[in-house]
Amino acid sequence: MMHKVLSVLSLLFCFSAIAQKSRVVLSASKTKIEVGETIAFTIESNIEGTTQIDNVPPSFVNSGGINGGISYQMDYNTGNLLIIYTNKEVGAFTKPGTYKIGPAYVKSRSGQSYQSNVITIEVAKKVNLSNGEPSSQQLNEPAFGMIQLNKTSIYEGESIIVGAKVYSRFQPTRIGNYNTFIQRKGIEFQELKNTSRQLQVREEKFHGNMYYTFEYDRNLVFPPGTGSFTLDPFSMDVMQGFKGYSLQSSGAAIEIKPLPNGAPNDFIGAVGSFSLQRKIDTTKIKQGEVFKMTVEVSGTGNIQNSLEPELNLPKGFIVYGDPIVSKDISYGVNGAEGSIEYEFNIQVTTSGSITIPGTSISYFDLDDEVYKTVTTNEHSIEVEKDKSLIATEEKKQASDEAIYKQSDSELRLTKEVKSTESIFGSTLFWSGVSAPILCAFLFIFLVKRREQSADEIETKQVIHQKNKELNDLLARSKSLLHSGENDAYYSSIENTLRKAFELKMAFTDTDRILDKSEIFDFLHQTGQTDLLESVRGVFRTCEESRFGFGASANDRQPVLDQLESIIKTLKL
Known part of the structure; x- marks a missing residue:
């Protein structure tokens, strides 16, 4: 029975591999470093085979060997199981300069070679303190x-x-x-x-x-x-x-x-060097529909503390909710380097050929000591009229005009008529009194419902982002398990553990790091004494390794197992 299951899984993997389009991607952990600073080159591919990176200069010294791995991802759009092969090479440059690394090649078992992109690495002189x-x-x-x-x-x-x-x-x-x-x-x-x-x-x-x-x-x-x-x-x-x-x-x-006075209105609080890109997912849309606009800020400096760019949208363009924010940031001698992507959902209520003006941001350039502005290109979008939407608007307008004409006619033709009957207590009286009250209650209900939905969406986005960060940290810890980077491995284990408790304790303070004493107090107050000892053990192992006492290679797998056990116990 087991042989049959394995055979079926093997066939599924084979069919998935055939269905996948060949892809080889070369990336680096950082693109701006100093001499002696650790950098990792990663080859990701859906093709199994031997790998090689071309144009690696003699000044690059490999310090961690070449580490390989394999993972499986489900493509929910096609239903295919994606097989990803990863090879990572860790080292440092001994000389400054600008280096073009790659392309990387993957040679399959059949002998066919597949080529990746080329990346540029800027290596500066070592920063002397x-x-x-x-x-x-x-x-x-x-x-x-x-x-x-x-x-x-x-x-x-x-x-x-x-x-x-x-x-x-x-x-x-x-x-x-x-x-x-x-x-x-x-x-x-x-x-x-x-x-x-x-x-x-x-x-x-x-x-x-x-x-x-x-x-x-x-x-x-x-x-x-x-x-x-x-x-x-x-x-x-x-x-x-x-x-x-x-x-x-x-x-x-x-x-x-302090920064100089006269900051532009689109200043996002960024200090360093930055660029801006924008794209939309369609150029043709029907009136009333929603499209996605993605704005990406990238650069080096304090990008992690930069503010969300303001969109310069035409009349009739409405932003729905807060954007989905994705961050890809690393830290080096030049500061925080990477990108922040904002994905906006925008509804169009007008029609015709419309030009969306470029989005702009300003930052403070440290080299020239002046504010600089970068702007994206404009986008053109064709919005098709929605006849049903127009008919609804016209019907509403016609109804409003009829009411106005009728009222005007009544004002001109009505004669004064005296009645001996009182309006108080009649059906008309109670309808007139109750209708505004019912409308007020209905309005309050709809507003509260909308606010509650917005809060729920925002909460889900925050939880999703923190879960993604936790999964990324755990994946990084696993990737460093068999590397030679002892400090990086135990730092990653400790950061993953803190992130797990940020989720469990609903810790939202972004101005400071969750202290381990707060974690210990939380576990003590909730009566989780066994878990408390496990958490103390992980922190102790990391500290002993990172603060001079050292740790053997045999300690690595147990501390990772202990970390995964803690995360499982927390039921995140």
């Missing part, structure tokens, strides 16, 4: 720490790179009890993926003395507000064998300049 001057007291200590910055003065919305550096008179072998310089809630930051949590100690001459030094905990930080911004000191135990020394660094201050 500098630190302030140590105090005389620090120079006399066995070890001391300094906060490093790539800039000390920035514009509002601009990011900085912050790292920790330690100078020691003895050679450290490990560290413990590390407390980061980002301790206050409400500070937006992202750990850079090329950060190594393993100690890489080297000797360096500083202030006339030789020290053992190492850099640690490199982050991309988006300081809030304007004026002076202060980073808290970091602290750690620097160990040599069983002996060690506890140190606390000095703090660091950054001056945040």
